[in-house]
Amino acid sequence: MDILNIDITVPLRSFALELALPLGTETVALVGPSGAGKSTVLRAIAGLARPSRGAITHAGETWFSSERGINLAPEDRSVGLVFQEYALFPHMSVRRNIAYGGTNRVDELLERLHLGALADARPGQLSGGERQRVALARALARDPRVLLLDEPLTALDAHTKASVRAELRELLREIQLPTLLVTHDFEDAAVLAQQVGVIVDGSLVQIDTPAALVAAPANPFVASLTGANLVEGNARAHGDLTEVILDEGTTVYSTDSGTGRVGIVIYPWEITVSAGKPDDSSLNHVTGTITSLVTIDNRVRVQVGPLTAETSLGSAERLRLKEGGQVVASFKATATRLLPLLQPPR
Amino acid sequence: MDILNIDITVPLRSFALELALPLGTETVALVGPSGAGKSTVLRAIAGLARPSRGAITHAGETWFSSERGINLAPEDRSVGLVFQEYALFPHMSVRRNIAYGGTNRVDELLERLHLGALADARPGQLSGGERQRVALARALARDPRVLLLDEPLTALDAHTKASVRAELRELLREIQLPTLLVTHDFEDAAVLAQQVGVIVDGSLVQIDTPAALVAAPANPFVASLTGANLVEGNARAHGDLTEVILDEGTTVYSTDSGTGRVGIVIYPWEITVSAGKPDDSSLNHVTGTITSLVTIDNRVRVQVGPLTAETSLGSAERLRLKEGGQVVASFKATATRLLPLLQPPR
Amino acid sequence: MTRRPLFPFSLLVATVISGAFLLLPLIAIFTRIPLSTLVDQLGNQVVLDALIVSVKTTLIAQALILLFGTPTAYLIATRQFRGRSLAITLIELPLVLPPAVAGIGLFAAFGRSGLLGSTLRVFGLELPFTQTAVVLAVAFVASPLYVRQAIASFEAVDQSLVDASRTLGASPARTFARIALPLAVGGLAAGAALAFARGLGEFGATIMFAGSFQGVTQTLPLAIYAEFENRFEVALAIGGLLVVISALLLVALKIRLPWTSSTSTSLFLSARSRSS
């Protein structure tokens, strides 16, 4: 059941943000390039930016309606907004920051977010992760009916990010509120949200589960966000398959249909690297020298021509991969997704 | 052969930075928690922070020496420093920004870093990746003999980061300069640097190749940085092995030796998840319910009790893993590294 | 190698020259005042009267400047409107008026036959030659200095903190009182110090609009003028007293509230960006 209904147009500097999004008690992540309008969505819902058209309703109550001339002030909408840089009040202690939103649940929230020991500290004395928790506690102290999180993890160190993310995931699951979460990072979106909406230049280009986005990226931005290789070429029908001549010369086949200029999307983990043409069902083979070889965790990323392949540390050692060596990168026609190139990829 | 020799003490607010580091024509990454003193190292080399003790010499030339009372001004040391937020001059065009460092190679650098089309733009009009390239070009225009990069990738969007990182890797390889690169992110360090130095509270706690850091993290911070599970327990000898009773009750075994309070480091990809006790060589088994299940790329991260395990999407589907289900997480005694707990882990 | 220190050296030279130029006259005045004369002034009835008038009117003027100038500055700082830059210029304009002309302007506006004269008379108010007139004269010449600085300080308050306050359920009034005001307080105090200094030294507009009635409108600067007729040293001594009092008050105003030191840099920085 949808609790929050958003259907708005917000004019921005060089384009307009247009968004229609119904939201139940789930977490929807908004991802997209810088300047796409993600923060603007949150600001419009919170009442900090005024749409030129449309309506925002929450459980039957109208927060904004251009037709009926309604525009509730931010303090009259029950939203908890966590700002990207947290926007903690520097002149107040942690406790007073939280109490600013509402005094009823301060102690409960201090405890729940493990802030008890820090209650009297000033924000300037806190680490990034602690600040993030204070910002969250403050937003929750208001007893909001909608939670809006603007890049809550961006300001964190890489080594604290994972644990804060896990805590946040727990919390979001517990509080059961309609939640919109803006992030630059697909991994964050995948961990925290049930649905991921992709906003590019003010438009929602795709919204789906994280897995579905990976399985079928609707546009080049989504593809590169999810970590895919993106190369370009010219497509034409070839029996049941589509034949694509890559710009660099190689011909590959895809089970997707398409003609003319297309983008080809292949995920690194769907590319096998071998010394010669392998004896498997892969239809596509790109031969080239290894230009780079990087170990990350227990995996090795191998750059072969325009493609990045990913292989396990074990097989990389077995194949004695090394930079400058000649290898074949193979991938199936089913793993070769085609995208129309409406706009030049960024 | 070492070109840049650093051996300095810089007093900071709550501790002193102490560093001795010889550097050849290679890239060394400095990683560490926020406030550890990483930027201070770069600032000291560039002449922007004054060490209280020690010396910095470059190919026989002394840049700083507390003994000999030498302290060259920043403009007299030949370093190219790329600032975290790039510090581009907002009132100058891209071309004039680059020419500020030196006018000889401006056109060559514009071309080499694909900035030709942007030569007349102001920094305010550039995307993060473009700014990063301008900052790099400006630093190189000075014909520096040492390159210092302070978190060059942090300000970038997740979806542009990978490609910018790859470009930077190419560039660093080409220019063959002693390079120090500060980052929060172990993956960036692994991709860009031959050696990774870990600085905690002003001290270099470990310096080694990325793979060696993963294989033998010297302290809890390094372990969590490289993505390991870190749990605590009490160890005592048990024949050839060490027996560790985890705080949560389970007993595990390690081939490392140790007694008393220890940290136990296990990488997610070294933990296998199965429905019952597996029939393999794993000595350690932790039974628990799945509290979280997240798909990232083609891998699934499974949280079982205190441990995060990583498994392939295929096997997760095969095992029909779902949240709340009972599973056994198994890992070998050789994959169970022990760390002394000198300081409480952060 | 010899050329390098030229720049810091010339900075230092310029600073020494500026400092000497600004301080020498102050120091020189004190060399002319016998210390005993200075101390004696505290027992001089004219001086005591003038001191009381000065302190009273300057404090009231300061209160009015804060009371009306602060909301004015907040409005101008937080609203975008056409002619905003013109509005700021108009606020600066009173500074340019020679003091006597300012006094005439006050007369022409608030005097008996001034623009508002008949309106004020309806309320039984006659302002010229009253202590109220001193207050108005001081407020008129001093408030531009405060308002201008206050605008800059409010502009410097991080907008996201204001937004955060609103989304946390605080009304604009509460946001102003609990967020904008405490965060701008350092800059406001600096502006108030400038205005206070200017107000305490105010002479020309006061003598014109308020006259120089001992015990009523004769402030310290007016008493100095009156004493020139009498005893030259006494006049100078009162001047010295004024400088000492002001210096003490300015230093006292500089003692910032505890948290402002940590935020002062950021206030400054963000101030620039918006103003430029």
Add this chain to the structure above:
Amino acid sequence: MTRRPLFPFSLLVATVISGAFLLLPLIAIFTRIPLSTLVDQLGNQVVLDALIVSVKTTLIAQALILLFGTPTAYLIATRQFRGRSLAITLIELPLVLPPAVAGIGLFAAFGRSGLLGSTLRVFGLELPFTQTAVVLAVAFVASPLYVRQAIASFEAVDQSLVDASRTLGASPARTFARIALPLAVGGLAAGAALAFARGLGEFGATIMFAGSFQGVTQTLPLAIYAEFENRFEVALAIGGLLVVISALLLVALKIRLPWTSSTSTSLFLSARSRSS
């Protein structure tokens, strides 16, 4: 619901009151001046002479203020030293001096029997009653306003840009000229506008230290005083002229350099990041 608009309403009320208070006297002056008298003044030799003296001395004073005040402000803004806050207070102190006392201070420092009198005489310099004296008097009363604002503007320049300049091989002097100065220019211009306005209206210290001699030391404010007795309207008209000229100059100063608007965001961002 009826209580909500109270706050914006009271802001508006306060602003209207402040605005009216500051502008009414200005407007009232103009209502007293027959337009023809105002225009006629441009043909009055006394006024023309005074205008030339005013413009000349104010411009020279302004040039000196910029020349010495800018490095002074840069030094104070970029160096941390003990007593820094005291130094800023000392710079503000001349504002508090009643004009006649300021004039006496200038005599006591730079007059022929002043502290530096004999030194200056060695160089054949006798300052009182010369155009140089006007320049010094104007500089003395106006420079605190500029220097104070300039300190704030230089403090606001992102330190990392200054550091970047140095690591790119630029000397401190080049860094100042190419980076700090262009980036602070908006704030410097605002400070210069304040100082300029104050200097143009300066009366008390000038008439004391420089006297009033038509064509040499008689500035517009001094001409206004000379005309009070005879022709009140003429005096007012000169005042009106002064206001119009200053308003035009202030508005002209507000026209900012082209890039400053585009840099605002990036400055803002880097500013924030430093503060957090």
Add this chain to the structure above:
Amino acid sequence: PRRTSAQIRVLAAASLTNVFPQIDSTQKYSFAGSDALAAQIRLGAPADVFASANTSIPNALYAQGFVEKPVVFTTNKLVLVVPTSNPAGIKTVFDLRQKGIKLLVGTPTVPIGIYTRTILKNLALTSVLSNVVSQETDVRQMLTKVALNEADAAFVYITDAKTVDDKVNVIRLPAWAQPPIRYGIAVLKSTQNRADAVAFINKVLAKAGQAKLRAAGFGAVKNGVTTYAGG
């Protein structure tokens, strides 16, 4: 029967600063330049009595209907003052003819300036005006500058000169050359306390008042009135 009198506001020329309170200490005085006081009166300042250092200002105000008919209540004399150190070695007014003297005079627009020019004309010394370094509007400013030894000489009223006679030497000027310097006093048309204002003026005109003025260096009015008629 005497009614209780209200305090009145007296706007008086700065040179009267010391003497008026001696004549009547119960009133409220504001002392400033006569021209500034005139400006205040023209602008409708709420006051009762105006005492000017000349007669032309009160006469002009009378003609414009701001004050009642003024009467002369005292006179003054011009003197030359030089610093006690007297660096230019001025002994008599004729020494002003030396080149390079720093001489201060009032501007031709204020009474002191007019009187100074008259006396110089009478003495056939108008050439000394080439030594003028500043034309001042305020007698006290001139005195201050001479007292500070920053100017070599200035023409001022004898009454002002007396107040700083420890800092300046007073050089008297020939009586025959003195222009008539008469002080006018009048009741403001707008006064609410005409009776008290008239009473104050009468006090100034009365014997005791005149004695105080003479003690301060002012001159007696020949054939002067002793009661104020106004009108």
